Amino acid sequence: MAYITTSLFELFKVGPGPSSSHTIGPMKAACQFMETTRELDTKILNKADMVEVRLFGSLSATGMGHGTRRAVISGLLGNHPESCHPDVLDELDHDPDQEYQLDLGPRKLTFIGNEVIFDAVQHDYPYSNTMIFRLMGNGETLFEQEYYSIGGGFIRWKGWKETQRGEPEFKYANMAELKKHLVMSGLRLHELMLRNEMAITGLSEEEINEKLDNIIMVMERSVEKGIQTEGVLPGPIGLRRKAKTLYDKAKKAHFQGPGFLKGLNAYAMGASEENAAGHCIVTAPTAGAAGVIPGLVFILKRHMSALSHEIREGLMASAAIGFLAKNNASISGAEVGCQGEVGVASSMGAAMMAYARGYRFQVTENAAEIALEHHLGLTCDPVGGYVQIPCIERNAMGAVKAYNAYLIASSVDAAYQMVDLDKVIKAMAETGRDMSQKYKETSQGGLALSVTEC
Template sequence: MSFITTSLFELFKIGPGPSSSHTIGPMKAGYCFMEEVRKLDTALLEQADIIEIHLFGSLSATGEGHGTRRAVISGLLGHQPETCHPDVLDGLDHDPEQVYPLDIGPKSIDFKGNEVVFDAVEHDYPYSNTMVFRLQKGEKILFEQEYYSIGGGFLRWKGWEEPQIGEPKYKYKNMAELKKHLVMHEIRLHDLILENEMAITGLSENEIYERLDNIIMVMERAVEQGIQTEGILPGPIGLHRKAPTLYAKAKRGHFQGPGFLKAINAYAMGASEENAAGHCIVTAPTAGAAGVIPALLFMLKRHMGALTDEIRQGLMAAAAIGFLAKNNASISGAEVGCQGEVGVASAMGAAMMAYARGYRFQVTENSAEIALEHHLGLTCDPVGGYVQIPCIERNAMGAVKAYNAYLIASSVEAAYHMVDLDKVIKAMAETGRDMSRKYKETSLGGLAVSVIEC
């Protein structure tokens, strides 16, 4: 296990939903493949007449419902998650026979959506979410590349090597080592994360804050769009959006009492419904869990008067929790179930709440631990492969649990807390290893089967 070198902007990534591993990763893969193709010898490219893509594992099992094919097409067409229009996927893949001209340099190749093949769910590739891109002349393969979508929008490929980056100023692998730095160097958590980010990426403090502010803006926009947009979400389920109704009822209650909880639910579901529609969100840590932190952030800013610096610092505290979970377990539903997505998001959100409200490190860690502990064993079983049932309401539950975890941790004596975050992350990793594969984003078990049978 190596020390943590993940950047804030690898964890918090802007891109289209509904699933970071199924849309953001594949979009990146499509873009990268075209970039590599255009570097090939012109004589080879002149022979090419087909581009074919095979999806394996969870990408095959639930890619239809997750919009993986249209994400791949958008990448092939030159779109990138960070810079694409918020609704870039809306106009793609309505007709499998639609032709998309792909510029490969000396000429163009006609590509159809049905040339994305949903292949074997069980396979021998090193990662569950594997994609094989091929440039062909008829059946003859001219160029091939394997890509792996490893969760949270992170992309790897065959032959991938760790990029050369700066070394973090404060090296740690787990929470115990992180705490030692905080005590030894008498440094606040957000300052440590900021120092490491500057060392790893070479960005200045102002550049980091500008990027964080953009992340905050996109999160707020997802909530705002979600609580204002009515209608039915894409796909055969026919699921009605609920966020506008919840928000209206919270507003009528002046956000007091039950109205406060209704507002948290509305904000989380609003961002999640935008994600389910394939619109731009922020992975936090994944697209499937993209409603939790924005809901709490919106609550902090709009109802609790949190200042910009407090929100920034809270996000950096949240990132610290996400880094630990990713480094020591997983944030991929295909690897550990939804405990690694909504569970980690809830832990991150609880830490953000505590830190943004001025609590120091121990209460922040305890908040995260409580939230994650009570998501252990959570399966990933989306009905029909769509990030809708139970995913949207699950984001709302994760946000409420995060808020409650913060309340518990900030109200009791911190010294009496029995379980530390390292232990619960280890338990999450072990639970994920033991979890049946049918509960890991395959739609082969749990609600995915029960709802269809009803």
């Protein structure tokens, strides 16, 4: 089994919502395609008269609702997710016949929005979310790249090979191996994660802490903006934002009793509503699940007086859970349903809560296990292909379950836990494999159908 070489900043990425698989991944792919294209021989570039983009799988089924076309256009225009201002995206793709000028290096090429084609949902490519980018000339393909959006904003392409990166100091592929390293080294979980991050990326401890602080700041901003904004979210559903109302009620109750839960719901929904609006969020581990961990960060900081370093350390502990889920199952709704998105976010959030509150490792693992166990089988069926229903309230539920999992794990003897995290991740992978394609981000089953039919 391959050991984990993912960086913290591949898991926690700043970018536009509403779906990392459908916006961040395609934007990256489009940007990379243009960079590679510009390196082609000038003779080839001079023959080009169009760029064609074909989207497959759930990118085709729900790409329209997820803003995939505008993400692709934005990437073709040279925008990177982490630096792309949401206002830029808001301005794109109002009209599918709109023309854009792509930079081919020696010349410009006109691109029309509807040259992004929503192709087959069922296909034989190796990954569900496949994209074919073609540079065409006189009806012939001059250059073609096949990309895959594999969840959480990660991309691969045909012929992809793992890029050269440092070897982790502590190699592990599952929780059992990670635990052995912790016992043998005497390190705390966040210390081990930090040492691995330094070895993999070559970044210093200060640089990693700075980047983590930036991630936490973007998370907080997404919550703050969400709990201050009212109105209707973009798209045909006409869904009203609710976070501000919940927040106002929580405040009125001084965050006491039900007011505390209302506050947690408001925070998670606030960030999730910002994601649905296509604004800047942090994938945690995906954009669809971008409300859970920020909601809990807000609780830790504003209501539990957690210090900055405790939140950073909790975030590193949560990343360990995200890495394990990604390595041994999936964090993509298109691969395993929502258990891999909100389920994993909840599990990561529970681990963060326990760790940031100073509980020892076994409590952290148990909290993560409990939260994930009670998301097993959760399908992905976004209504109309928009990351709104059930996604926004689901983020609130994921945050509440994470908090509850933390309470259970920290209240009982850790040794009583019968199920370990590796087992529940294995169960998630198997459940995902058995799940009908209808329930994997295609909007062809479940709530997506019943709500449409009403």
